[in-house]
Each structure stands twice: as structure tokens, then as C-alpha cells.
Amino acid sequence: MGSLPPPGPPGPPPPATHYLAHEVHCRQHPRPRDIEPQWPATLSRERQIELEPYLPPPRATFLQEGEPDLDKEPWTTYRAHLNALDPEDRLPHVTLTYAQSLDSQISLSPGIRTTLSGPDTKGLTHYLRSRHDAILIGIGTARADDPGLNCRFGYNSFNGLQLVDFAHQPKPIILDPSKTWRDDLNKRLFDVAKAGLGRGPIWLISSTPLFLEPKDELEQEEDNIRIDRCRDVGGYRVVAGEYSRTQDGVEWEAILTALAEHGIRSVMIEGGATVINDLLRERNQKFINSLIVTIAPTYLGTGGVVVSPFRSVTERNEAILEDVKWLPYGKDVVMAYRRKRQNLVNGNGSSYGEVVLNGINGYHDGSSDQSDDQSTGIALPPGLNGVSNGGTNGIGLTNGNGMNGLPNGTLLLSPPVSEIENTLLALRTPSPHISETIINPDTSPDMKAYNILMWARGCLDKAKEAVSQAFVPERDGRDGDNLQSTFIRSDTNMKSYIAISSDFPEEQGVSQVVAEQAIYSATIPIDMRLRDHVEVLVDAVPKAAKNPMRDLLPSRRRPDPLPGSEENSSQRLSTNPWDNPVPRVEPHRNAKRIVARTDTNPWGGSSSNSALAKDPRSTTDPSQWPSLPKATPKPKLITNRRPGSTATNPWGTVQTSSPNFKPDTNRRPGLSEANSQPSFSNSSPSPKPVKGPRSRAMETNPWGNDPNSSPLPKLVTGRRLDSGRPSTYGNPESTMEVIQGQFEFTTPSKEEKGDVKGGSTPGFSSKSATNCRTGTLSMETQGTPISAPELIRRQRELNRRLNEEKSSENAGLTSGAGPT
Numbered sequence: 166m167g168s169l170p171p172p173g174p175p176g177p178p179p180p181a182t183h184y185l186a187h188e189v190h191c192r193q194h195p196r197p198r199d200i201e202p203q204w205p206a207t208l209s210r211e212r213q214i215e216l217e218p219y220l221p222p223p224r225a226t227f228l229q230e231g232e233p234d235l236d237k238e239p240w241t242t243y244r245a246h247l248n249a250l251d252p253e254d255r256l257p258h259v260t261l262t263y264a265q266s267l268d269s270q271i272s273l274s275p276g277i278r279t280t281l282s283g284p285d286t287k288g289l290t291h292y293l294r295s296r297h298d299a300i301l302i303g304i305g306t307a308r309a310d311d312p313g314l315n316c317r318f319g320y321n322s323f324n325g326l327q328l329v330d331f332a333h334q335p336k337p338i339i340l341d342p343s344k345t346w347r348d349d350l351n352k353r354l355f356d357v358a359k360a361g362l363g364r365g366p367i368w369l370i371s372s373t374p375l376f377l378e379p380k381d382e383l384e385q386e387e388d389n390i391r392i393d394r395c396r397d398v399g400g401y402r403v404v405a406g407e408y409s410r411t412q413d414g415v416e417w418e419a420i421l422t423a424l425a426e427h428g429i430r431s432v433m434i435e436g437g438a439t440v441i442n443d444l445l446r447e448r449n450q451k452f453i454n455s456l457i458v459t460i461a462p463t464y465l466g467t468g469g470v471v472v473s474p475f476r477s478v479t480e481r482n483e484a485i486l487e488d489v490k491w492l493p494y495g496k497d498v499v500m501a502y503r504r505k506r507q508n509l510v511n512g513n514g515s516s517y518g519e520v521v522l523n524g525i526n527g528y529h530d531g532s533s534d535q536s537d538d539q540s541t542g543i544a545l546p547p548g549l550n551g552v553s554n555g556g557t558n559g560i561g562l563t564n565g566n567g568m569n570g571l572p573n574g575t576l577l578l579s580p581p582v583s584e585i586e587n588t589l590l591a592l593r594t595p596s597p598h599i600s601e602t603i604i605n606p607d608t609s610p611d612m613k614a615y616n617i618l619m620w621a622r623g624c625l626d627k628a629k630e631a632v633s634q635a636f637v638p639e640r641d642g643r644d645g646d647n648l649q650s651t652f653i654r655s656d657t658n659m660k661s662y663i664a665i666s667s668d669f670p671e672e673q674g675v676s677q678v679v680a681e682q683a684i685y686s687a688t689i690p691i692d693m694r695l696r697d698h699v700e701v702l703v704d705a706v707p708k709a710a711k712n713p714m715r716d717l718l719p720s721r722r723r724p725d726p727l728p729g730s731e732e733n734s735s736q737r738l739s740t741n742p743w744d745n746p747v748p749r750v751e752p753h754r755n756a757k758r759i760v761a762r763t764d765t766n767p768w769g770g771s772s773s774n775s776a777l778a779k780d781p782r783s784t785t786d787p788s789q790w791p792s793l794p795k796a797t798p799k800p801k802l803i804t805n806r807r808p809g810s811t812a813t814n815p816w817g818t819v820q821t822s823s824p825n826f827k828p829d830t831n832r833r834p835g836l837s838e839a840n841s842q843p844s845f846s847n848s849s850p851s852p853k854p855v856k857g858p859r860s861r862a863m864e865t866n867p868w869g870n871d872p873n874s875s876p877l878p879k880l881v882t883g884r885r886l887d888s889g890r891p892s893t894y895g896n897p898e899s900t901m902e903v904i905q906g907q908f909e910f911t912t913p914s915k916e917e918k919g920d921v922k923g924g925s926t927p928g929f930s931s932k933s934a935t936n937c938r939t940g941t942l943s944m945e946t947q948g949t950p951i952s953a954p955e956l957i958r959r960q961r962e963l964n965r966r967l968n969e970e971k972s973s974e975n976a977g978l979t980s981g982a983g984p985t
């Protein structure tokens with residue numbers, strides 16, 4: 166009976182632990198024998214944070230397995246909201262990423278998969294995959310690489326060796342405008358999906374009748390088989406954009422729009438050269454949000470697959486990138502670039518890349534009386550407070566005169582998660598991704614709280630992005646370094662905050678437009694059903710917020726941190742993908758269920774094990790793990806290598822030719838385009854599949870396979886995100902601890918919740934605030950189903966009464982009379 170040692174201190178685990186931990190994973194997630202072991206890749210926390218400005222917002226929660234019925238709810242509402250968005254926000258975030266040699270080539274030949282990235286950049290690629298909803302490759306790459314197209318990033322538990330869960334798997338997309346995909350040759354892709362280690366692919370074809378309409382019965386039959394094969398593993402076909410010939414490229418706008426409509430909010434485009442060159446041409450550059458290129462110190466020599474976009478105007482560069490970052494990754498270097506976008510409010514360009522993701526250590530309360538005044542700048546009418554006991558739910562600004570540790574003018578967004586839950590209950594229609602875990606009576610209170618917290622984090626991340634874009638970082642010639650953002654705290658009352666602030670007083674004001682935008686973008690893409698809830702929030706933004714806040718705020722001062730608070734980096738926002746609130750998603754029903762059911766357990770534990778299902782922490786308890794065989798499995802030696810080499814190459818086999826590559830025979834008769842050849846490389850000869858010299862070329866491959874380099878991913882240790890600290894919400898026993906995705910949590914009783922002091926919002930008496938919260942509380946705890954419109958009506962009514970009360974107080978009347 167072997168059991169694993171407890172997770173050790175920072176540093177790479179000893180090899181035996183590594184394999185044992187992986188073995189645990191494999192045993193818990195058995196897979197068909199034809200899937201090669203999937204060795205997890207890792208990337209240090211520092212590297213992850215460094216990449217943050219170039220990454221898309223958190224993963225979409227609207228992504229589902231199987232083909233969505235776009236003509237039915239909730240997709241129709243979702244589409245309506247997409248259309249209402251700013252055009253630039255309608256399309257998914259596009260990250261173009263690839264690895265190239267010093268002579269701008271990405272492969273020795275179109276039919277060959279050539280390893281260019283080193284071990285460090287493999288971690289980068291899989292981390293990027295974990296942060297995108299989809300990965301797109303062209304048909305030429307699908308043919309040459311027989312790719313798995315899943316994310317093989319190492320989850321931080323199990324000594325860093327568990328692969329990310331299904332929810333973090335991106336959706337593979339095969340861009341095949343002319344319908345030449347030989348899906349039967351992409352065995353790995355389907356095996357991986359069948360095993361539940363990746364999602365089912367989208368076959369993306371063009372809407373051009375020439376390609377869309379099958380020419381004969383045989384072709385019709387081929388199409389159906391292909392579609393069925395995709396459907397079997399949760400994939401489907403999408404038709405988008407016109408296409409005539411390779412040189413003219415595809416219609417990216419139509420393609421990206423179609424993807425957005427299917428719930429894809431970010432897509433990582435990995436190549437090959439035809440796809441890359443097409444995207445990099447001038448007319449399409451606007452669709453690229455981030456560009457992340459690995460440059461390997463090697464020359465592939467003439468005849469390879471070249472990245473060099475077609476030049477639109479002879480006497481001008483096709484693209485000049487500003488503000489790039491060069492990041493050394495071992496022997497490689499990575500260039501990261503993020504395109505500037507138009508400012509949402511005043512049209513100034515604001516560089517997202519400049520947003521500094523330093524956590525602001527602080528604590529905002531806002532719940533108590535004037536002497537303990539912590540949030541008196543602008544606060545919402547307390548009608549929005551719901552059962553959350555604090556004073557600033559929804560949106561508010563600190564004035565920093567208390568001990569909240571936040572700079573003046575920090576915008577606080579705090580979706581009252583208890584109200585979200587209430588709204589979901591009231592709607593009585595489970596939202597596809599979150600309400601099932603929230604409403605499900607079998608969900609333990611801890612898990613329920615955890616899920617809500619994760620959901621709220623998603624909202625907050627989106628809000629953060631919107632707000633940071635709406636600031637004016639470049640005003641007065643500043644470069645935007647002054648922006649600080651992101652502070653998330655949650656307590657037993659399930660309140661979460663985001664804080665976005667600026668070091669400069671004149672930038673501390675935020676307008677209502679910004680606030681609305683923030684809430685809108687925070688909530689809309691996450692779940693359309695909450696739109697009514699969003700309205701409530703937006704309505705509640707006080708009129709005063711229309712004016713720049715600086716007029717209302719006293720002088721700026723960074724207040725002292727809370728006594729006893731640890732002001733250190735341990736409280737920064739985690740950028741780990743598993744800290745982001747991707748919804749729990751099951752592999753498609755036809756996938757062999759190798760990912761154990763995770764009904765209520767985001768840690769990937771099996772729900773059949775009630776101990777695990779109840780307590781997420783127990784999945785990391787080694788004593789719970791199954792016993793292990795004595796034998797330590799070694800990584801499989803990959804054949805096809807130079808003698809003496811070991812499987813340390815992150816890209817697997819260096820293939821001198823793809824077993825599937827059949828340059829011409831694969832092509833449909835009548836289609837003459839050179840599918841497998843890059844089309845825009847003016848200066849280089851058209852690459853052809855290499856025959857004789859290939860093996861020589863591989864001998865000069867600088868990667869070799871260094872037998873000394875360790876295949877072991879580094880152990881990334883857990884980090885305390887937030888330390889247990891007495892709540893100031895009238896319940897000194899309440900504490901919450903978040904330690905790398907785990908947390909301890911005690912919830913105050915309902916009576917305690919209701920027994921909270923009044924808010925400190927100027928103009929609102931404590932009694933009114935208390936009454937109001939109590940009122941909403943009883944509404945919630947009675948569990949009476951209330952329709953969303955009714956909920957909103959009641960809240961508006963509450964707000965109206967409170968506003969009246971405020972006016973009368975301002976008019977010099979005695980305060981203290983709460984709503985009845």
C-alpha cells in the first residue's frame with residue numbers, strides 16, 4: 166500500500182515522485198491505450214504574470230460541448246448582446262502565435278512537423294492554450310502535424326503534474342475553406358477528444374457554394390461522415406466567409422464573427438504559414454490582438470515554410486510593431502506584442518500592455534459607522550446590498566480616509582454574489598454553466614460558495630479589463646505605468662471586490678460611462694441571463710458618479726494597511742488559469758469518460774468518492790490517493806530520433822516526414838490550389854516536401870535531444886492568495902483563507918447576517934441600510950421564487966425610496982428613518 170509523500174517544498178520534485186504523481190493521475194483518469202502519455206508542461210508564476218498583459222480576458226463560460234442551437238435561447242439573447250457591443254469587442258480576442266527560425270521559417274517543409282521551440286517555450290505554448298477558448302490551425306498543419314491540439318499544461322496540485330481539467334481545454338478549430346480535410350488522418354485529435362483529454366474539433370469551412378455544396382453523392386457522403394465524426398466527440402461544422410483561392414486568403418471577419426456567435430471569446434491561432442501570412446497582411450492586421458512569436462536560434466535554410474506576409478504597398482513595411490517585449494526563454498527568445506485599441510470613453514489609444522497587474526493589498530469594508538468610515542466616497546444605494554452585509558456592493562469609490570489600504574478614488578466593483586444566486590433561483594431556469602452548481606441541492610455549502618466566488622472573479626476580471634481600458638493612461642504624456650489594478654477579496658459574506666486605481670489624482674475619477682461599461686462587460690459575456698441584474702446595477706450608479714471623482718475626493722493618500730495585514734506579494738491576484746472561473750464542463754457524452762465526473766468538484770476529483778466531493782481540499786490529501794505500483798514508469802522513448810536521444814523534446818518526435826502526408830493524392834480532384842504551400846513568400850522558392858536531404862537537415866538540428874536536460878516540469882508551489890483575517894462585518898468568527906485554490910470557509914448564520922450595523926454611505930442612515938438589507942435578506946432566505954422583473958422592480962422601488970430619504974436628509978431633515 167503505497168501512498169505519496171505530502172507536497173514538498175518549492176523546487177523540482179525528485180524524479181520518482183514525478184512519475185508516481187503522474188501515475189496517480191493516469192490511474193484516476195484511465196485512457197485508451199492508443200493515447201501517448203501526456204507529459205505536463207509548466208511555466209513559472211513569474212512568467213505567467215509577465216504574459217498577463219498579452220492574454221485575453223478569462224475563459225468564456227459560454228463555451229459548450231456539442232453544437233449549440235443558435236436559434237434558441239440562451240444563444241439568441243447572447244447574440245443580441247454581442248451585436249450591441251462595440252464592434253471591436255464583438256469579435257474574439259485573437260492571439261497569433263508560432264515558433265520560427267532566424268530565417269523566418271516555421272518548418273523544413275510544408276508536410277513536416279519541425280521542432281523549433283525549446284523546453285521553456287513548450288510551457289509557454291501550453292499555458293497560452295489554457296488561457297484561450299479555441300486553437301485554430303490551417304488544414305496544411307493538420308495534415309503535416311497530426312496534432313493533439315489539447316492543452317497539456319500541468320496543474321499545480323499533485324506536485325504540479327496533473328494536466329489541466331477539461332474546462333480549461335481549448336476547442337480545436339481546423340480552418341479548411343476548400344473542404345480538403347482528411348479527418349481520418351487526424352487520428353490523434355480524435356483520440357485525444359475521445360479520451361476526454363481535449364475537446365471535439367470544429368471543422369470550419371467556407372460558405373462559397375463551390376466548396377459548400379457537395380458536387381456528388383460521394384462527396385455528400387464524405388461530408389456527412391466527417392461531420393458525424395466530429396459530432397461523436399462533441400465537435401461540429403461551422404460555415405463562414407467566402408473563399409476563392411489561397412492567395413486571396415479567407416474572410417477573417419466573417420470567420421471570427423461566426424466563432425463569437427458560437428461562444429468563443431478568444432482564439433489562439435497557431436499556423437501554419439498560409440494562415441499566418443494571411444492574418445499578417447495589412448487588411449487583416451486589425452483582427453490580431455496579441456502576437457507572441459518564439460524565435461529559435463537556428464537557420465532552417467532555403468526551401469522551408471516561410472512566414473512573410475504579402476506586401477500590400479510596395480514601398481512600405483507591411484507591419485511595424487511598437488512596444489514589443491522581448492523575453493528570453495532559455496535559448497529561445499519570445500517576442501510579445503499587444504495591439505493598442507481605441508479607448509472606450511474618449512477615443513484615446515490606451516495600451517493594454519501597460520496595465521500593471523500589481524495587486525493592491527488592502528481591505529475595503531464600508532460596512533460600519535462613521536467612526537470606522539471606510540468607503541464614503543460614492544456608494545450604491547443600500548438597496549443593492551442584498552444579504553451581503555457590507556456597505557459597498559455593486560460599485561463604489563473609496564476615499565481612502567479609513568484603513569482600507571486602497572488609494573483614493575479606487576473604483577470598487579463588487580457584484581453582490583448572493584443576489585446573483587437569488588436571481589438565478591428566481592429565474593428558476595438553470596443557467597447552463599453556473600447555476601447547476603449553485604442551485605444543485607447536493608452541492609456542499611463550501612463548494613457552492615466556492616463556485617460563486619469563482620464566478621464573481623470572472624465578472625471582476627472582465628470589469629478590470631474594461632475599466633483599465635477606459636482610464637486615460639496616456640494623458641499628459643504618461644505611459645500608463647501609473648495604472649494599478651486588481652484586488653480581489655472575498656469573505657464569509659461572499660463579497661468580492663476589484664480595485665482599479667491610479668497613482669495620479671487626476672485619473673482617479675471615473676465616469677458613469679466607465680462604470681456602466683465595466684459592469685456591462687463584466688457580466689454580459691458571462692451569462693446573458695443575468696442581464697436584468699446588470700440593469701439593476703447600472704441604474705444604481707449614483708448621478709454624482711457622472712462627474713470626475715476628483716472634485717469629490719479629499720487629497721490622495723495611500724492609507725496605512727489594516728493592522729495586522731500582511732502587505733506582501735502573497736496577496737496578489739493569481740494569474741493561474743485554474744484560478745479563473747471557467748465553468749465546469751463535461752467532455753462530450755461520446756468521449757470515454759476518462760475525466761472523472763466533477764459535479765461539484767473543480768479539483769477534478771471523482772464525485773463518486775463522497776469524501777472528495779464534499780471537501781475539495783481532500784483531493785490533494787495524499788492519503789486519499791490510491792495505492793501505487795512499485796514500478797516507476799519512465800517516459801516512453803520516442804522513436805524516430807537520433808540514436809542516444811531521449812524523449813526530452815517537448816514537441817515529441819522530430820518527424821522527417823509526416824506519416825500522413827500525401828502531398829497530392831489527398832486533394833480533391835478539380836481543386837488545383839497548392840494547399841500545402843505558403844503562398845506569400847515572394848523571395849523564397851515554393852517549399853516542397855523534402856525528400857533525400859531531410860535526414861541531413863535533422864542532423865544539423867540544434868535541438869538535438871539533450872540527454873541531460875530533464876523532462877521534469879518544475880514544481881510550482883502553492884501560494885497564499887489571502888490570509889485568514891477576522892471579518893469586520895459584525896462577525897468576528899468569520900474568516901476565509903484562500904491558498905492556491907483551496908479555501909477554508911465558515912459562514913455566519915442567517916441571523917448574524919441580518920444583524921449587521923448600518924452603512925456609512927453619506928446621506929443614508931444606518932437604520933435605513935440595515936432595514937434594507939434585512940428586507941432583502943428575508944426575501945432571499947424565504948426562498949420564495951421571485952421573477953427577475955419582480956426582483957428588479959422591488960429593488961428599484963427600494964432605491965427610489967432611499968433616494969427620497971437621502972434628498973430629505975440633505976434638505977436638513979432628521980436622519981434615521983429607514984424605509985418601512
Ligand SMILES: NC(=O)c1ccc[n+]([C@@H]2O[C@H](COP(=O)([O-])OP(=O)(O)OC[C@H]3O[C@@H](n4cnc5c(N)ncnc54)[C@H](O)[C@@H]3O)[C@@H](O)[C@H]2O)c1
Nearest residue numbers: 263264271272303305306414436437438439440443840841
Ligand atoms: N513552427 C510553428 O510554430 C508552426 C505552427 C504551425 C504550423 N507549422 C508548420 O507549417 C506547415 C504548414 O503550413 P501551411 O502553410 O502549409 O499550412 P496551413 O496550416 O497554413 O494551411 C494552409 C491551407 O489551409 C487552407 N487555408 C487555411 N487558412 C487559409 C487562409 N487564410 N488563406 C488561404 N488558405 C487557407 C488552404 O487550403 C491552405 O492550403 C507545417 O509544416 C507545420 O508543421 C509550424
Ligand SMILES: Nc1nc(=O)c(N)c(NC[C@H](O)[C@H](O)[C@H](O)COP(=O)(O)O)[nH]1
Nearest residue numbers: 264279280281282310312313314315435
Ligand atoms: N510553439 C511551437 N514550436 C515549435 O517548435 C513547433 N513546431 C510548433 N508547431 C505548432 C504546431 O505545429 C501546431 O500548433 C500543432 O499542430 C500543435 O500540435 P500538438 O497539439 O502539439 O500536437 N509550435
